[in-house]
């Protein structure tokens with residue numbers, strides 16, 4: 001199953017990945033972007049492509 005892993009140091013406040021994700025996987029909690037619904041990820045990698053280099057990695061396990 002695909003799921004995104006966030007590197008918070010690199011992602012910072014790039015909130016745009018929340019809206020970019022077609023499966024609504026991300027959410028902001030206490031000022032931090034979190035992977036809220038990893039089970040909904042469809043592996044499209046839009047988050048990875050739209051975040052700074054290395055900030056989001058989609059793994060498949």
Ligand code: SF4
Nearest residue numbers: 021041042044045047
């Ligand atoms: S790979 Fe696609 S569906 Fe999965 S979290 Fe990233 S943008 Fe959302």
